[in-house]
Amino acid sequence: MRSPIYAIWLCCCSSFLVAGQPSLAAMVQTQVDANQYTSFWIWGNIQSAAYLAKAKVLYILQGEVRMIKGTQHSTLIPQGVSVLNIPQQKVWLVFRNHHLNWTDQELNIILRRIKQWEHSGNHIQGIQIDFDARTNDLRQYALFLAKLKKNLPLKYQL
Numbered sequence: 001m002r003s004p005i006y007a008i009w010l011c012c013c014s015s016f017l018v019a020g021q022p023s024l025a026a027m028v029q030t031q032v033d034a035n036q037y038t039s040f041w042i043w044g045n046i047q048s049a050a051y052l053a054k055a056k057v058l059y060i061l062q063g064e065v066r067m068i069k070g071t072q073h074s075t076l077i078p079q080g081v082s083v084l085n086i087p088q089q090k091v092w093l094v095f096r097n098h099h100l101n102w103t104d105q106e107l108n109i110i111l112r113r114i115k116q117w118e119h120s121g122n123h124i125q126g127i128q129i130d131f132d133a134r135t136n137d138l139r140q141y142a143l144f145l146a147k148l149k150k151n152l153p154l155k156y157q158l
Contacts, residue, residue, distance in 0.1 A: 041094070043080050059092045059128055062113055065106050066098040074102060076109045087121040092157075097131040100144040107151055114156065126157030 034040075034049070039057040052058070061080030068075050076095070093114060114124050129148070133141040149158045 045081065055089055057090045057092070057125075058086065059094050062093045062095055063109075064096040064098070065102065067101075074099065074106060076106050083116050083120050083122075085120045085122065087123065089123070090125050091117060091122050092125050092128050093117065094128045094130055097129050100131075100137075100140055102144070102148070107148070111153070124156065127152070129158070 034051045035054070037051075038055055039059070040052060040055050041059040041061075042052075043061040063079050064077045065074060066077065067073065079096070080094075093110070095110060110127060114127070117124050129145070131141060145158060152158055
């Protein structure tokens with residue numbers, strides 16, 4: 001037979017588990033109100049949504065780094081929107097990445113792109129690298145990021 005303390009403990013744990021669960025209404029909510037957010041990841045026309053004017057931080061897609069098919073050459077393919085003038089917001093430039101064997105060329109193109117955005121009056125915080133690393137590749141990805149951070153001017157975050 002279990003002690004009364006165990007019963008109290010079990011009751012408290014059960015109450016905590018139930019209390020910690022989202023309500024049914026929260027679980028079935030089907031619409032997100034973008035006006036409730038201050039950061040957005042943008043890959044297309046950002047002037048089409050009024051709530052973006054109130055955003056504090058924008059992550060803006062600028063390109064994709066991938067290997068050219070049939071070669072061992074890497075290329076940065078421009079994507080996303082062109083340079084904008086949005087000085088009221090903090091901007092992160094986003095680059096999709098499909099491999100970890102960058103040359104100096106990729107970083108130089110990215111740095112030139114950052115300068116273009118800054119010359120238009122924008123506050124560039126840094127770059128975001130969008131890369132899906134398999135679990136067994138996490139060490140190589142960490143080394144890649146460390147090397148990239150070392151070569152990135154100190155004023156930019158990664």
